[in-house]
Amino acid sequence: xxxxxxxxxxxxxxxxxxxxxxxxxxxxxxxxxxxxxxxxxxxxxxxxxxxxxxxxxxxxxxxxxxxxxxxxxxxxxxxxxxxxxxxxxxxxxxxxxxxxxxxxxxxxxxxxxxxxxxxxxxxxxxxxxxxxxxxxxxxxxxxxxxxxxxxxxxxxxxxxxxxxxxxxxxxxxxxxxxxxxxxxxxxxxxxxxxxxxxxxxxxxxxxxxxxxxxxxxxxxxxxxxxxxxxxxxxxxxxxxxxxxxxxxxxxxxxxxxxxxxxxxxxxxxxxxxx
Amino acid sequence: xxxxxxxxxxxxxxxxxxxxxxxxxxxxxxxxxxxxxxxxxxxxxxxxxxxxxxxxxxxxxxxxxxxxxxxxxxxxxxxxxxxxxxxxxxxxxxxxxxxxxxxxxxxxxxxxxxxxxxxxxxxxxxxxxxxxxxxxxxxxxxxxxxxxxxxxxxxxxxxxxxxxxxxxxxxxxxxxxxxxxxxxxxxxxxxxxxxxxxxxxxxxxxxxxxxxxxxxxxxxxxxxxxxxxxxxxxxxxxxxxxxxxxxxxxxxxxxxxxxxxxxxxxxxxxxxxxxxxxxxxxxxxxxxxxxxxxxxxxxxxxxxxxxxxxxxxxxxxxxxxxxxx
Numbered sequence: 001x002x003x004x005x006x007x008x009x010x011x012x013x014x015x016x017x018x019x020x021x022x023x024x025x026x027x028x029x030x031x032x033x034x035x036x037x038x039x040x041x042x043x044x045x046x047x048x049x050x051x052x053x054x055x056x057x058x059x060x061x062x063x064x065x066x067x068x069x070x071x072x073x074x075x076x077x078x079x080x081x082x083x084x085x086x087x088x089x090x091x092x093x094x095x096x097x098x099x100x101x102x103x104x105x106x107x108x109x110x111x112x113x114x115x116x117x118x119x120x121x122x123x124x125x126x127x128x129x130x131x132x133x134x135x136x137x138x139x140x141x142x143x144x145x146x147x148x149x150x151x152x153x154x155x156x157x158x159x160x161x162x163x164x165x166x167x168x169x170x171x172x173x174x175x176x177x178x179x180x181x182x183x184x185x186x187x188x189x190x191x192x193x194x195x196x197x198x199x200x201x202x203x204x205x206x207x208x209x210x211x212x213x214x215x216x217x218x219x220x221x222x223x224x225x226x227x228x229x230x231x232x233x234x235x236x237x238x239x240x241x242x243x244x245x246x247x248x249x250x251x252x253x254x255x256x257x258x259x260x261x262x263x264x265x266x267x268x269x270x271x272x273x274x
Numbered sequence: 275x276x277x278x279x280x281x282x283x284x285x286x287x288x289x290x291x292x293x294x295x296x297x298x299x300x301x302x303x304x305x306x307x308x309x310x311x312x313x314x315x316x317x318x319x320x321x322x323x324x325x326x327x328x329x330x331x332x333x334x335x336x337x338x339x340x341x342x343x344x345x346x347x348x349x350x351x352x353x354x355x356x357x358x359x360x361x362x363x364x365x366x367x368x369x370x371x372x373x374x375x376x377x378x379x380x381x382x383x384x385x386x387x388x389x390x391x392x393x394x395x396x397x398x399x400x401x402x403x404x405x406x407x408x409x410x411x412x413x414x415x416x417x418x419x420x421x422x423x424x425x426x427x428x429x430x431x432x433x434x435x436x437x438x439x440x441x442x443x444x445x446x447x448x449x450x451x452x453x454x455x456x457x458x459x460x461x462x463x464x465x466x467x468x469x470x471x472x473x474x475x476x477x478x479x480x481x482x483x484x485x486x487x488x489x490x491x492x493x494x495x496x497x498x499x500x501x502x503x504x505x506x507x508x509x510x511x512x513x514x515x516x517x518x519x520x521x522x523x524x525x526x527x528x529x530x531x532x533x534x535x536x537x538x539x540x541x542x543x544x545x546x547x548x549x550x551x552x553x554x555x556x557x558x559x560x561x562x563x564x565x566x567x568x569x570x571x572x573x574x575x576x577x578x579x580x581x582x583x584x585x586x587x588x589x590x591x592x593x594x595x596x597x598x599x
Contacts, residue, residue, distance in 0.1 A: 008381040016369055118363035124331040125359040125432075126382050127351045264331040264350075 009136025034094045035152030043163040083164035103145030107197040108210035110137035120267035134259040180240035188247035195254030199261040282307035282461035288337030297323040299485035310456040312472035313465040315482035321465035358423030362434045364415040368408040383426035393421040413444030433464040469569040500574045504541045509533040509560035
């Protein structure tokens with residue numbers, strides 16, 4: 001397999017996405033909602049005097065958590081603990097939701113979209129190996145979602161530190177758990193989902209069907225990410241390492257086996273025209 | 275004899291089904307290197323499937339395929355590297371420029387990007403390379419697809435209905451370009467269901483029907499094989515006197531189609547027929563032999579095939595496709 005060919009396939013798709021405003025404007029809006037708007041509002045609530053009672057209740061709940069979990073939550077006051085917990089735990093699943101939503105939209109079209117455009121025929125007659133086409137499509141699907149997440153993560157870190165930092169007692173974000181989440185957990189989760197979505201994209205008859213199937217795949221993975229992120233409350237580092245390791249095993253298996261679902265015949269609209 | 279030297283593309287008893295449909299059924303054909311073969315047939319005849327089998331994009335259910343001495347199932351990547359294909363749909367990225375589309379193909383086939391301008395100029399599309407393909411006319415798209423197919427200087431060109439949807443001027447331009455490509459020594463297979471396109475361009479015409487090569491050979495050879503009865507066109511000042519032409523000796527049939535089209539047993543009966551017409555007071559204004567076109571050939575062949583079921587194997591005197599370059 002030639003990585004140069006893989007990158008050639010991925011690059012043309014990324015180029016098409018980059019010049020397609022109707023793709024990246026919703027992507028920016030989605031990232032903006034999850035990484036900017038929601039954190040801004042949620043963290044703002046903590047600092048408002050009117051929210052004192054709610055903040056006190058959250059602080060009390062956090063104090064009553066088991067030892068390890070309670071130790072993780074930083075802050076001297078109820079408001080500080082509430083702000084910290086919101087910034088670190090509540091929005092952790094967002095790091096999975098955003099890339100999956102963005103990437104699954106691309107991945108769903110990866111093969112069936114090419115077939116509908118007629119490009120599948122061009123690729124089928126090309127000297128590219130099927131594994132190169134598959135890997136290129138996978139890469140082109142994963143990169144937009146992951147890049148959006150990394151950029152969003154950076155902006156989110158600034159917002160958290162600017163809004164909650166003064167209450168908690170200084171800049172505290174990203175935590176070790178978040179670094180692991182972004183660098184170790186998100187990529188395999190994304191690859192697991194995309195390996196299934198691209199595989200389905202080769203099997204379905206239309207882009208609409210592929211989008212439906214992608215939603216079905218994304219949903220349980222998003223739910224799994226919520227479950228996983230709750231583990232970070234108890235012990236962020238160990239939980240992230242463990243979840244990430246399992247996800248990487250699944251991702252490697254999914255990616256390796258995914259290429260077998262694609263064939264040149266699937267790139268063609270075989271049977272439609274004799 | 276080394277097959278690679280004699281037959282660029284060779285299919286022997288190749289079949290391919292899609293469910294219950296036999297897209298290609300026991301197809302045998304051979305296209306020598308450096309020649310132009312036109313696969314001619316109606317929709318569903320198996321032309322596109324044949325192209326796909328040649329590049330190894332489809333796997334045959336039965337039979338053997340040899341392309342440049344290679345087996346597409348084992349050496350598909352190598353064959354595809356040496357082929358240029360224009361699919362029935364130009365298969366271009368609409369949102370990208372013509373140059374980006376060509377650059378993509380150049381990278382895939384490992385061709386130098388310097389060839390982009392050269393190929394585009396060859397097909398008269400160089401002035402529009404900076405424009406989005408979405409704004410291209412059908413003719414421009416086809417030209418761009420042709421330019422893309424020759425970027426890597428392929429030994430074999432497979433052109434699947436390259437003139438589909440083109441206006442007559444663009445179609446003629448594309449056919450001229452194909453003729454030029456063939457002249458440069460490439461092996462070309464072109465599919466079409468437009469009969470007149472094959473004339474003047476094909477070294478060999480392979481008439482396909484229901485997935486089989488029904489007949490093959492040089493257009494003139496095929497015409498002689500199937501158009502055994504000469505046809506003459508006759509017109510007169512007093513046309514009503516021509517209506518009984520089919521009662522003349524040696525006349526097999528007569529049909530009015532702008533002028534009287536008369537099918538004769540042989541061309542030898544023509545002088546007697548003309549003399550008889552003159553004796554009957556017919557003032558003849560036009561008399562000319564009708565040149566056999568592929569269109570006539572095609573319908574004549576279809577008529578004969580309806581009368582006689584296709585043989586399981588090609589007749590010994592008419593091997594489906596073998597011809598001398």
